[in-house]
Amino acid sequence: xxxxxxxxxxxxxxxxxxxxxxxxxxxxxxxxxxxxxxxxxxxxxxxxxxxxxxxxxxxxxxxxxxxxxxxxxxxxxxxxxxxxxxxxxxxxxxxxxxxxxxxxxxxxxxxxxxxxxxxxxxxxxxxxxxxxxxxxx
Amino acid sequence: xxxxxxxxxxxxxxxxxxxxxxxxxxxxxxxxxxxxxxxxxxxxxxxxxxxxxxxxxxxxxxxxxxxxxxxxxxx
Numbered sequence: 299x300x301x302x303x304x305x306x307x308x309x310x311x312x313x314x315x316x317x318x319x320x321x322x323x324x325x326x327x328x329x330x331x332x333x334x335x336x337x338x339x340x341x342x343x344x345x346x347x348x349x350x351x352x353x354x355x356x357x358x359x360x361x362x363x364x365x366x367x368x369x370x371x372x373x374x375x376x377x378x379x380x381x382x383x384x385x386x387x388x389x390x391x392x393x394x395x396x397x398x399x400x401x402x403x404x405x406x407x408x409x410x411x412x413x414x415x416x417x418x419x420x421x422x423x424x425x426x427x428x429x430x431x432x433x434x435x
Numbered sequence: 436x437x438x439x440x441x442x443x444x445x446x447x448x449x450x451x452x453x454x455x456x457x458x459x460x461x462x463x464x465x466x467x468x469x470x471x472x473x474x475x476x477x478x479x480x481x482x483x484x485x486x487x488x489x490x491x492x493x494x495x496x497x498x499x500x501x502x503x504x505x506x507x508x509x510x
Contacts, residue, residue: 305480391472427459
């Protein structure tokens, strides 16, 4: 059987295999946990520290273009939540044999509740229904 | 007779109210939940490729229409 063409999934696996500490957030985190959304980039919050990616990227927000798709590297998300804040709210999933920390659906929904845009409210409806259906399984 | 406001796009507040009554497609959610995390992400990759192909197709069709229109105007 042909292997699937490389895309955001492979980008995520390669990032995980690089040894960089990060938590997957945003729409790709929701997709990985079953929310039927479509996302065009990989959003991660990285661990700030001298031995991590800060030396390469700085501590702010960086949008990188890769041959596998856009990679959005964040120092923190809403409410100033950084890697250490998000880690206890994460679950581990396996992607191409690599362990990837993913922000829990409940936390993703909580962040959407804080956001007020119509787009966020639409995503919130999908996240809440996904949480309900997953709990019923 | 309708008022002009009926033809204006809804404000952000109106959109938020609309979002409150949006329901998600349960069948779609269940089919996603049946997959592994990696399979869900690959599904997203396939969706991106499909959307890009559609965008490319629309752009090509638009360019074709524009050039045909220009040809008609020259005749």
